[in-house]
Amino acid sequence: MGEATVWGVPELPEVEALAAYLRERATGRAVDRLEVAAINALKTYDPPPSAAVGRHLEGAGRHGKFLELRLTGDLRLIVHLARAGWLHYRESFPSAALLKPGKGPIAVRVRLDDGSGFDLTEAGTQKSLAAYLVTDPALVPGIARLGPDVLSLEPEAFANRVRGRRGQIKGVLTDQEVLAGVGNAYSDEILHAAKLSPFALTNRLSEEQMARLYEATRLTLTDAVTRSVGQRAAELKGEKRSGLRVHARTGLPCPVCGDTIREVSFADSSLQYCPTCQTGGKPLADRRLSKLVR
Numbered sequence: 001m002g003e004a005t006v007w008g009v010p011e012l013p014e015v016e017a018l019a020a021y022l023r024e025r026a027t028g029r030a031v032d033r034l035e036v037a038a039i040n041a042l043k044t045y046d047p048p049p050s051a052a053v054g055r056h057l058e059g060a061g062r063h064g065k066f067l068e069l070r071l072t073g074d075l076r077l078i079v080h081l082a083r084a085g086w087l088h089y090r091e092s093f094p095s096a097a098l099l100k101p102g103k104g105p106i107a108v109r110v111r112l113d114d115g116s117g118f119d120l121t122e123a124g125t126q127k128s129l130a131a132y133l134v135t136d137p138a139l140v141p142g143i144a145r146l147g148p149d150v151l152s153l154e155p156e157a158f159a160n161r162v163r164g165r166r167g168q169i170k171g172v173l174t175d176q177e178v179l180a181g182v183g184n185a186y187s188d189e190i191l192h193a194a195k196l197s198p199f200a201l202t203n204r205l206s207e208e209q210m211a212r213l214y215e216a217t218r219l220t221l222t223d224a225v226t227r228s229v230g231q232r233a234a235e236l237k238g239e240k241r242s243g244l245r246v247h248a249r250t251g252l253p254c255p256v257c258g259d260t261i262r263e264v265s266f267a268d269s270s271l272q273y274c275p276t277c278q279t280g281g282k283p284l285a286d287r288r289l290s291k292l293v294r
């Protein structure tokens, strides 16, 4: 549970790694059964889950933080794992019995024709994992609104997207309509690598700062993808954790300069940063904390 809160939504590198894992394990296999245990997790009703049966998995990919499994006949199972969701691949299932609706963390189970398959699970009580069975990815509302994939852009297009949305860079970088793929954890890492304050305003970034932001974004994400791909799905979260320099490291020393990592808390999230590396040594105001102190 704490893990889900700390590591948050799987972002571009983890979803990319899950897609790579499924491509390697499951491509060519046919769907034997698609069971939906959490009724609210499946957001589409036409085509029904039974439409997936007998179709072969042709590939797996990603739209921003959405995972896509492509089945023959242009059918796609698209999943947004949300905060506490995950995909568990299984070599085999202990029983052939159908899942009991509403019981336990398993939202969706996909059985393949060789006895293997995977479960989409969600821990905790706030159920927001979302699955869609569609013939066109654009039918998924969150995908229709996505901006270009953050790793697909050349420097100039990247700068235009970022400057096109006025606001604090932390919020703009994680806005999926501006750029698809980056969430709370990797935006902390990117801004630390770029030596930028999370509260820097996008329309005031200099050319040099923008160039640093672009480089930091590419390096941080491609490095995380390289470390994640090839990991077993179960080990991905550990891999993400081991690669983080500031995110979820409040109170620990910055690996670059040794200063103490600080955080700013919001209603349902927090950001971490290094004052020496990112804000000229000045701590950012934490509204929640200053309220408590007063």
Ligand SMILES: [Zn+2]
Residues within 6 Å of the ligand: 254, 255, 256, 257, 258, 259, 274, 275, 276, 277, 278
């Ligand atoms: Zn530092």
